[in-house]
Amino acid sequence: MKGIVCDAIGELRFTDELPEPALTEGHVIVSIRRIGICGTDYHAFKGNQPFFHYPRILGHELSGVVDQIGDNSEGLAPGDPVAIIPYLHCGRCVACRRGKTNCCTNMQVLGVHVDGGMRERISVPVSHLLKADRLTFDEAAMVEPLAIGAHAVRRAEVAASDTVLVIGSGPIGLAVMAFAKHAGAYVIAMDINEERLAFCKTWAKADQTINTMEVDAKDRLSEWTNGEFPVAVFDATGNAGSMMKAFELVAHGGKLIFVGLVKGDISFSDPEFHKRELTLMGSRNATVSDFEHVMEVLGSRDLDISPFITHRSSFDQMVDSFGSWLNPESKVMKAIVEL
CATH class of the missing domain: 3.90.180.10 (Medium-chain alcohol dehydrogenases, catalytic domain)
Known part of the structure; x- marks a missing residue:
């Protein structure tokens, strides 16, 4: 065989x-x-x-x-x-x-x-x-x-009218975007590749995109959400730096879902985590x-x-x-x- x-x-x-x-x-x-x-x-x-x-x-x-x-x-x-x-x-x-x-x-x-x-x-x-x-x-x-993307969206209990951020536009990130849109969410895609971000709009129907090589993500998200930030942030990068930075991008009372896997440790600010009463989730x-x-x-x-x-x-x-x-x-x- x-x-x-x-x-x-x-x-x-x-x-x-x-x-x-x-x-x-x-x-x-x-x-x-x-x-x-x-x-x-x-x-x-x-x-x-x-x-x-x-x-x-x-x-x-x-x-x-x-x-x-x-x-x-x-x-x-x-x-x-x-x-x-x-x-x-x-x-x-x-x-x-x-x-x-x-x-x-x-x-x-x-x-x-x-x-x-x-x-x-x-x-x-x-x-x-x-x-x-x-x-x-x-x-x-x-x-x-x-x-895998559909599971992450279901695990996060994404609902219609929720504003969500998906970091990383590889296949899994795109799957998260597509099924978040299917759930009725307003989807923002973030990456460093403009061509991939364009695909996020045409295929996954993302509503907005952020190229972090060109703009400050935190400032742009604050501007678009009137300072409230997305209620769910999915990180599908498998990059430790991106995953740690993502804690700053979640709304108070919101959820951070790690869909990507990194071979190593991740740290975050505990006072900031508690101040926002964030929920940190792994999605496997x-x-x-x-x-x-x-x-x-x-x-x-x-x-x-x-x-x-x-x-x-x-x-x-x-x-x-x-x-x-x-x-x-x-x-x-x-x-x-x-x-």
Whole structure:
């Protein structure tokens, strides 16, 4: 079976000698059709991904077709198109018992903690498949990154007429913007890249943008909100400096949601934090309900992901293409691999 293995930092290897997955009780063999390339994959390749060990088969933004399946309660059959939920939770820990499967204490994420879907076929628990007959394979593969944004918006309880700020216009930041807009919020996008900010307006329908290379963000936000600041601020940068600065940009009584992950520590002013009675939240992964919400939005054609996917490659050429996607000059928004 063909597959791509990240053997070590900076080393991807194409092989046609991977073992075939065996069909076991409660699992499904899925033939992979699309693989989205995520920041996690880039970080793993460059050695910047926490909780990561080599060698590893990458890939967790996945769509495919049911190849082999036994009796199941999900109504799935061979030939069904599916989106894959890559978060393998235990179902027993304190988080799982409270319905927070996205932050299971024993979490195993495909392509991170265990081998992922950068191969022709993969075995997945039937509980982690969602029938995607209303979606294209491209759309089904994009459900996972979009669900991360949808989860953050739901976790923050964003409501219609709320003013929110999203810092960072990568794929996850854009997903946050899109689903905040879907919730009826007034969305301000912040970044240092003017081209990305323009995309925030055209694709995610952001109402305003701030380029922090040109203006002082705090002054501009104060001006636009009559000194009140956004009630929810999402930081999707994964940059410690940005995350610490974000504390100054939240309204009194507001929420700061860290969607991006930084490999290190973050500090903030405790008096300022208490004065504003801020709520600091981490937002990790997504739940089944977030996946279902995203699939409903995509299935109703309320969100067009075609401009979101800027680069694509065949599976056989992916190793050669991957290096160019790491180059900022390639202007990759989202790359996808076709099988």
